[in-house]
Amino acid sequence: MLVRSIRVAVTAFALVVSAVSSAQDIGKPEKDQLKLGFIKLTDMAPLAIAYEKGYFEDEGLYVTLEAQANWKVLLDGVIEGRLDGAHMLAGQPIAATIGYGTPAKIITPFSMDLNGNAITVSNQVWMEMKKNLKMGADGKPLHPISAAALKPVIEAYAAKGKPFNMAMVFPVSTHNYELRYWLAAGGVNPGFYDPPHGETLGQKGAQAFLSVTPPPQMPATLEAGTIFGYSVGEPWNQQAVFKGIGVPVITDYEIWKNNPEKVFGLTEDFAKKNPNTVLHLTRALIRAAMWLDADNDAHRPEAVKILSQPNYVGADPEVIRNSMTGTFEYEKGDKRPVPDFNVFFRYKATYPYASDAVWYLTQMRRWGQISDDKPDSWYAETAAKVYRADIYAAAAKSLIAKGLAKASDFPDFVTETGYRPPVKEFIDGMEYDGHKPNAYINGFAIGLKSGQKP
């Protein structure tokens, strides 16, 4: 009964909204039949919610959502026009724009979430790691766990002549940089990229060898013994706990508190030809993100139900529920609250901060994906090309004008520079200031510094 009345209310609300949104502020979308791609990860939620809650339809958009086999297929789909836009790794639009990997001009008007990843190791590695951990009064390991505890394990493998293999999801993925950040912060060298000399695996001088595996295959690959650990988004870390094949050791929230994660990406060409469509899309996504975080995460259980449908993420609801509702299970039974594990809207999560793009660029330089030194100005220019806060601002302002959002939910668009104030909330205590990328790069113990080649 309650469900039905909610449904009626939602439908009524949708009708009212659709009446409102036909006001002539943005103009009709140039293209209204769209196909958007996603990877089966919980952070695709804004797309699923915008579809299921009718936000796309409110904007006059008829959207088909299509799961993609892996990040490469997804990126190629957007570049060749098979997909009009997609849920992307933050590094993908940036790397494509600077020509690392498949070169293409890809932009993002919308950042999809904060946090949401974790690093998982196999049971065996965990048993060995546990010997090096400090335990709390309750007998459970003290968090955050540093990779320093993993270092002796890796050295033991090396002594036996066994390479220590770990997986991440894509060369320019957040997961790659997070795993590298964590390893390097614990004194483990994850290896360098050297594209001019054909080293595109990123294993030059590596102690831990990282390679690419699509997210949904992570648990199966770990179980098969091909890798000993991985860095991936949810639900694939909790899946390892449920299957009893691995133990998540650290969430990315503990590596960098409230780090920017996925973005919504589309080609610059598409955005030029269809400016209204892009504004409508951005509006629908902002509303979906607001819904996901509204009333202190009150909608999350419903979101879990939607995401567990086979055509979206498809994993069991119990697995998805853990992270989406603010708890994270490390070792079996070791559940800890991580209320901000998945952030979709609060802390201005959806605004495409240029400083976030600069951070990704610094990591690309740190690990050799960018082979040469670049001036600070280059970092700022590249970030401005890819992270299109102007589109976001236009969409948000029109939502505010219609009373669908509050101005206080967004940055002050008059004064906002796109650069977050310097942050210090990293696992290694480093300070990041988006205005000084080169100084930041030079501060790392492990990593390329100015003038260095891999």
Add this chain to the structure above:
Amino acid sequence: MSTLISLTDRMLGYPGFAARCKALLHTLLQEVAVPLFGICCFLMVWSLAARHIQTSLGTFPGPAAVMEQAQNLVVEYKEEKQKAADFYTRQAERTAEKLAADPNYVVKVRSYTGKATFPQQIVTSLVTVLSGFAVALVLALPIGIAIGLNQTMNSMFNPLIQIFKPVSPLAWLPLVTLVVSAVYTSEDPAFSKSFINSMLTVALCSLWPMVINTAVGVASIPQDWVNVSRVLRLSWFNHVRKIVLPAAVPMIFTGMRLSLGVAWMVLIAAEMLAQNPGLGKFVWDEFQNGSSNSLGRIMVAVLTIGLIGFLLDRTMLQLQRWLSWDKASASR
């Protein structure tokens, strides 16, 4: 035994009745009871074995679990149909509003954007496999006939055919994908690229059995018939039409049956990689989902794939029986 039969015959006063009953019983036993028994044995072994296979996604699904998932798929299909109906209602409401606001509004009906259901995926797979098979047929027949008629052509093409025949669809697909995305560029394509990719891969793999069988069929026409054609002074075209094709039909059909079998097998692999929304993608997506229902749902797809493959083969056999003069060849 035979005395018993003749005895009953005599007792019934109806010679041959018992023998006929026995024959009928025998047929029933052979064609209904024994296969049923086989299936029952399989189900028992399956459900016993399944209980002992522990995967990371839970116990391997037995017949009951698979049945349950099959029912779930039907339920999902009905739900999706309801959602589609709601979608069109909402669209009609929106259109009415727009028309009220702007009488010149050009009405466009947008088709439903929801997920593909299991029956829709079956249809997609069938359409893809039959299109690929049709392309292969159109190519294979002329090539086969040309090779069969001409020894030089045969020597020329035979090595190529032998080399390409064993190539796996997984090897062709990346090439097909890249070529299609380079060549097939249109603003508003009539077919999606994933469909073209899977269809061409199916065609490339199912071409060869048809070429070979057609060629063999054509090459082995009895010399007498060729002589008849010579005596009648048939033109080349008429020779092919009246003598060669009818004579080669049994072999051509054998090739077609083999090809369709290959095509169906190849399709599932091609769909997995090309992400064509058919049964192959269904299996792949379920594998990626890794939910506790995934294995059961994959088993439903496996059984469906098998059943459809079987039906396709029977259909071809029936076609062959209707169209071929050599009825004996169709029973093979």
